[in-house]
Amino acid sequence: MYHVVEERFREAIRRFLSERYQLDVPVALERPPRIELGELATPVCFELARRLRRAPRQIAQEIAAEIGPIEAVARVEVAGGGYMNAFLDRGPFLSLALDLSRRLAAEPPAGASKVIVEHTSINPNKAAHIGHLRNAVLGDAFVRLEHFSGRRVQVQNYIDNTGVQVADVVLGFLRLEKKSADEVRRMAEEPRFDYYCWDLYARVTQFLEEDKQRLEMRAATLKAIEEGHGAEAEMAEIISTAILRCHLRTMDRLGIRYDLLARESDILRLKFWEAAFRLMVDRGVITRAESGKYAGCWIMALGEAPVEEGEEAEAKVIVRSNGTVTYVGKDIAYQMWKFGLLGLDFHYQPFFRYADGHTVWTTAAERGEPDAPEFGHAREVYNVIDSRQAYLQNVVAAALRGLGFEDAAAHSIHFSYEMVALTPRCAGELGYELSEEDAKRPYVEVSGRRGFGVKADDLLDKLEAAARAEVDQRHPEDHEVTRAQIAREIAIGALRYFLLKYTRNTVIAFDFHDALSFEGETGPYVQYAIVRARNIFRKLAEQDAGFPAGRLDSLVSAEARANLLSGADGDEYWQLLLLAASLGSQVGAAAASQEPAFVAKFAFQLAQSFNNFYHRHHILSEADLVKKAFLLQLTALVERQLVAALALLGIDSPDKM
RNA sequence: GCGCCUGUAGCUCAGCUGGAUAGAGCGCUGGUCUCCGGAACCAGAGGUCGGGCGUUCGAAUCGCCCCAGGCGCACCA
Numbered sequence: 185m186y187h188v189v190e191e192r193f194r195e196a197i198r199r200f201l202s203e204r205y206q207l208d209v210p211v212a213l214e215r216p217p218r219i220e221l222g223e224l225a226t227p228v229c230f231e232l233a234r235r236l237r238r239a240p241r242q243i244a245q246e247i248a249a250e251i252g253p254i255e256a257v258a259r260v261e262v263a264g265g266g267y268m269n270a271f272l273d274r275g276p277f278l279s280l281a282l283d284l285s286r287r288l289a290a291e292p293p294a295g296a297s298k299v300i301v302e303h304t305s306i307n308p309n310k311a312a313h314i315g316h317l318r319n320a321v322l323g324d325a326f327v328r329l330e331h332f333s334g335r336r337v338q339v340q341n342y343i344d345n346t347g348v349q350v351a352d353v354v355l356g357f358l359r360l361e362k363k364s365a366d367e368v369r370r371m372a373e374e375p376r377f378d379y380y381c382w383d384l385y386a387r388v389t390q391f392l393e394e395d396k397q398r399l400e401m402r403a404a405t406l407k408a409i410e411e412g413h414g415a416e417a418e419m420a421e422i423i424s425t426a427i428l429r430c431h432l433r434t435m436d437r438l439g440i441r442y443d444l445l446a447r448e449s450d451i452l453r454l455k456f457w458e459a460a461f462r463l464m465v466d467r468g469v470i471t472r473a474e475s476g477k478y479a480g481c482w483i484m485a486l487g488e489a490p491v492e493e494g495e496e497a498e499a500k501v502i503v504r505s506n507g508t509v510t511y512v513g514k515d516i517a518y519q520m521w522k523f524g525l526l527g528l529d530f531h532y533q534p535f536f537r538y539a540d541g542h543t544v545w546t547t548a549a550e551r552g553e554p555d556a557p558e559f560g561h562a563r564e565v566y567n568v569i570d571s572r573q574a575y576l577q578n579v580v581a582a583a584l585r586g587l588g589f590e591d592a593a594a595h596s597i598h599f600s601y602e603m604v605a606l607t608p609r610c611a612g613e614l615g616y617e618l619s620e621e622d623a624k625r626p627y628v629e630v631s632g633r634r635g636f637g638v639k640a641d642d643l644l645d646k647l648e649a650a651a652r653a654e655v656d657q658r659h660p661e662d663h664e665v666t667r668a669q670i671a672r673e674i675a676i677g678a679l680r681y682f683l684l685k686y687t688r689n690t691v692i693a694f695d696f697h698d699a700l701s702f703e704g705e706t707g708p709y710v711q712y713a714i715v716r717a718r719n720i721f722r723k724l725a726e727q728d729a730g731f732p733a734g735r736l737d738s739l740v741s742a743e744a745r746a747n748l749l750s751g752a753d754g755d756e757y758w759q760l761l762l763l764a765a766s767l768g769s770q771v772g773a774a775a776a777s778q779e780p781a782f783v784a785k786f787a788f789q790l791a792q793s794f795n796n797f798y799h800r801h802h803i804l805s806e807a808d809l810v811k812k813a814f815l816l817q818l819t820a821l822v823e824r825q826l827v828a829a830l831a832l833l834g835i836d837s838p839d840k841m
Numbered sequence: 842g843c844g845c846c847u848g849u850a851g852c853u854c855a856g857c858u859g860g861a862u863a864g865a866g867c868g869c870u871g872g873u874c875u876c877c878g879g880a881a882c883c884a885g886a887g888g889u890c891g892g893g894c895g896u897u898c899g900a901a902u903c904g905c906c907c908c909a910g911g912c913g914c915a916c917c918a
Contacts (some may be wrong), residue, residue: 190886217861227860232897240898265898305918347918455891481916498843504916512916574845575913602846602912626910650916654880674880686854689846691911698853698867704882705854705866712880720877726875773857781891788865799873799882818875841880 185281186223186762189256193224193270200247201228207235219755222261222269222763229266238744241265245365256280274758275746281765282737282817296336296631298561300522301327301599303568304435305342307349308424310380310385311636312434314605314694315570315630321683321834323568325780328832333775338559341442342728343516345424346449347511349632350704351406353381354419356388357409359401365418372426378434379639381427386635398628404776410452427756432536432544434640438676439834443536444559445546450530451518455752457509459528460517470502476721494807500579514574523592524561525584532556567777571600571689590639599778601688606638607631612636614651626695632817640695647675650700651708656841670838677835681707684833685784704790707835711828711830713791714837716798720816722839723804729752738821739813748814756800757818760793764818764825771832780833787829794822 194211201207209231216225222758228701229247233240244262258273271630303323308317323339330337344350357363361384364370370375392398408416413496426443451457461482464470470482482503502513522525529554532545545556569577577598584593605627616636622628630637652671657668682699688693702708732739741750749758767786774782803819806812827837 195861212858212860214857214860217915221861227899230860233898344918349918484915498914501916506916508916510916535890571917572912605901632903634904656882658878690854691847693853695853700854701867703867704880706880708880709866712878716877716881723877777857781855782857785865792865795881797852798877802877804877 185277185284185425185765185768187766187772189234189277190224190769191807192255192763193226195228195259196251196257197228197247197268198252198452201232204250205232205236205269206509207232209235216263216267216269218761221263221267221492222271224270224272225267231520233266237590248487250385266565267789274749274761275742276748276759277765278745278817278821279737279742280759282821284765285821286769291358292331292334296334297563298336298338298562299330299566300338300340300560300562301566301568302340302342302522303327303599303620304431304440305344305486305569306426306431307344307347307632308431309349309353310382312431312640313630313639314640316431317438317640317643317679318601318604318683318692319570319703320435320440321438321680322688323599323682323779324438325680325783326568326599326778327398328834329771329775329780329783330772338444338562339442340444340446340559343428343429343445343447345420345447346406346452346502347407348402348406349385350403350420350424351409352388352392353418354383354409354416355401355405356391357419358405358415360391365415365422368419369422370710371817372422378427378430379641381423381442382632382635382639383724385632389633389635402622412453428640429469429536429622435825436538437641437644437672437679440838441542441543442524443557444532445535445544446518446530447547448514450547450549451514451521454530456517456521456526456527456528458733459516460520461503461509461513463582464502464516467587469487469583475734478505478702486579486582500641502670507606512579515580518739518834519565519580519584519596520587520589520592521560521754522562522565523589523595525583525587525589525592529560534664540750562595563619564597565592565659566597566599568599568601573602580704597778599688602691603629604683604692604694605775607693608687610638610695611636612646613696613698621720622745627691643699644675644679646696646757647679647700647826648672651675651678651702654702659840670841671837673836674702674711674841677707677711677830678702680833680835681710681784684780685788687779687781702837707830707833708841710787710791710830711792711835711837711841714823714826714830715797715839715841717794717819717826718839720803720819724816733816736817739841740810745814748811757814760822762816763793767825770829774832783832787826787833788821790826790829794819797822 190213194213197211211226211228214225216222217556229240229244232243236243244266248260248262248268256273256276260272261267261269301323304320306312327337327339336790357368384802392402405416408414409420427530470484473483477502483499484502486498486500501510503509530547530552533548534543534552535546536544581593581596584596591660606620607627608623611628647669651674655671721733724733770786774780801815802814803815806815830837
């Protein structure tokens with residue numbers, strides 16, 4: 185609601201400046217520091233002062249006096265050295281805000297452009313850890329933001345089922361464990377198979393480091409998997425699919441779902457790479473190096489040609505001298521497919537059905553389901569990948585540009601974020617021995633390869649147990665199933681909020697103490713504010729069944745509303761209302777900058793304001809019926825906005841906790 | 842060596858395209874509660890916004906130079 189008025193004010197000033205002074209300057213808007221200064225402010229007169237060679241305050245006075253009425257704006261005043269502050273019509277603002285808050289987010293319009301968001305994409309060879317959770321939670325929140333903003337979104341999870349990481353675990357089963365494919369198949373049915381592989385993967389890493397000769401075993405395993413033959417390929421398929429199911433289960437605990445699982449093996453089988461390769465050769469994007477350190481490789485030139493003789497140009501190897509394709513090469517082909525630029529498509533089969541009926545599809549190399557949805561053909565692609573891969577993402581975009589797909593390159597967006605590390609203290613609690621040097625650092629990097637990190641399911645279990653203990657204490661009378669459900673919602677609220685409150689380019693130094701906290705700036709704090717608001721309405725219904733809680737609007741006349749908003753506590757109500765009504769602009773900013781943390785921040789601030797309001801006004805004992813209804817209106821508005829904000833973060837709002 | 846990112850209160854972090862006395866959580870100190878649930882509320886202490894120069898009417902925010910950290914720069918992914 186706030187952003188609507190914001191635009192009106194901006195437009196009115198812009199038009200006035202253009203008509204009166206024939207000037208076209210951008211009108212910056214901001215929030216005044218104190219409510220006595222109004223709700224909207226612009227420092228534009230400082231800019232005008234330079235152009236018109238007059239004092240800013242004088243210009244501001246002129247504009248304020250002559251600009252005339254603006255809808256929803258009660259008056260414009262001059263303040264400070266030349267600020268123009270707008271004061272809104274409070275009463276009408278409330279009715280509009282209430283109306284808007286009751287409207288549900290619309291389905292995307294028919295012609296809405298399609299957005300693909302790729303996230304999670306965990307190597308299917310071990311359990312998911314805390315770093316993977318940040319990726320999935322950020323990606324999922326962004327998907328929700330896009331959906332809320334009226335975009336058609338498709339969520340993809342890339343499955344690297346033919347890469348070295350899977351190869352390492354295959355090697356572990358074959359060489360270290362001496363298992364057959366059938367034995368692995370049986371083991372893969374165990375629920376904690378991903379945990380088993382987590383440890384095995386770390387053992388294999390050590391095994392390979394002990395003797396560099398053993399790296400040849402890995403190369404041979406990888407080759408067999410890529411070509412799809414032998415016990416290696418069979419095992420890779422069993423392992424990667426089983427672990428993928430573990431990952432889907434883990435993410436489902438958090439309410440994170442996918443539309444398509446894009447498997448690397450299918451990209452290979454369907455020869456996506458060959459098509460991309462031909463195109464890149466034809467258009468000169470990659471060339472074969474005949475000499476130098478890249479002799480025999482197909483390389484893509486990056487940056488400028490070398491200045492001095494004998495200096496190698498900056499380049500990225502796309503095809504190795506032994507003929508195998510690098511990861512980036514495959515990624516280029518995949519990215520082209522996402523935009524529908526490859527001229528090839530996968531087959532599709534249903535892979536898994538969630539409890540609510542939603543189906544995740546998987547790519548397939550052969551037979552597909554004829555009535556599968558359409559995948560790919562995106563207008564815009566967001567790849568949620570940590571910032572360490574920025575270089576490779578740039579290579580992919582550069583390849584698209586080189587191929588002449590300027591538009592696709594411009595809409596290939598690296599949704600980048602920093603890693604989750606562990607505080608040295610946390611690493612110690614987990615029983616890892618740190619070097620003296622590491623112990624002094626602010627954080628230490630997790631490493632799946634070394635089996636060093638916090639597993640996602642362990643963390644979720646811990647959070648649920650902690651939440652459960654609190655719930656048991658508060659609601660011993662409730663049924664076991666109810667308590668478990670509430671504890672789950674709180675645990676997820678705490679975890680998702682914790683991962684989303686930091687802006688993307690902040691390294692999260694993970695610590696159990698902070699992550700397990702339910703107080704202060706946390707998800708449960710916001711959930712609790714909602715519970716309080718709902719309790720008021722529940723209690724109201726119990727105490728006074730005749731109270732027309734469903735028709736509050738009819739109890740508070742426009743005049744009463746205006747009086748209450750300008751009366752003794754008017755500013756206080758007004759600030760709460762204003763904040764609640766700014767959900768839309770906050771979400772807009774979050775979506776535009778791909779920063780879900782803005783929504784988290786907003787939710788917390790609103791919850792904080794509401795808790796303060798709750799503390800100061802005892803609504804149910806309010807004797808003045810009109811005022812009571814008005815306070816209930818405010819409460820209902822805040823509750824709806826908080827629920828909406830949390831929903832965008834993927835957090836549920838319990839009725840009690 | 843080259844590139845990208847970061848440096849704001851004791852700790853962890855916000856601070857949008859430069860704007861009015863720099864904010865929050867945690868921790869610390871003190872207070873609130875015959876209450877719609879204290880997973881709460883209020884108050885206080887605590888900051889040369891890493892340093893310097895510059896641009897500007899105005900700089901935590903923009904530019905340059907230092908200092909200190911992190912991450913990239915594989916015929917790994």
